[in-house]
Amino acid sequence: MIFKWKDKFKTGIEEVDNQHKRLFDIGSELYNLVSLDDGSDHYDEIIALLTELSDYTKYHFGYEEELMEKFNYADINSHKKEHQKFIDKLNETLAKDIDMNQKQVVLDMIEFIINWVSRHIVGTDFKYIGTIQN
Numbered sequence: 001m002i003f004k005w006k007d008k009f010k011t012g013i014e015e016v017d018n019q020h021k022r023l024f025d026i027g028s029e030l031y032n033l034v035s036l037d038d039g040s041d042h043y044d045e046i047i048a049l050l051t052e053l054s055d056y057t058k059y060h061f062g063y064e065e066e067l068m069e070k071f072n073y074a075d076i077n078s079h080k081k082e083h084q085k086f087i088d089k090l091n092e093t094l095a096k097d098i099d100m101n102q103k104q105v106v107l108d109m110i111e112f113i114i115n116w117v118s119r120h121i122v123g124t125d126f127k128y129i130g131t132i133q134n
Helices: 012-037 043-070 074-095 099-133
Strands: none
Touching: 012 043, 012 074, 043 074, 043 099, 074 099
């Protein structure tokens, strides 16, 4: 499984961890879909999953940003910029002509998600944990 939740991703904030797990689940669904070798056109399913990922990501980022604001996290603006970069990449992907190159577009997005999520959760998210848990 390419999107596997590991203990190293745990923030200790149950709701944040559950939301991160859901993002992993959506990534897994995308990977499983693009891995099918059934000769079928999966455009509608790909768009539905990318849209779900976009919607859920915005929800999750909003939740994190509210926590950071509530606890006066000092580096909130930098964190918000990272969130916006992810949203921009999703929007850019959704704006592409995915239909003719479905597999490659989704594989590129999956690679981006894997790199971003592992770097962001372990690096950036862990920076606000101490502020919120104190």
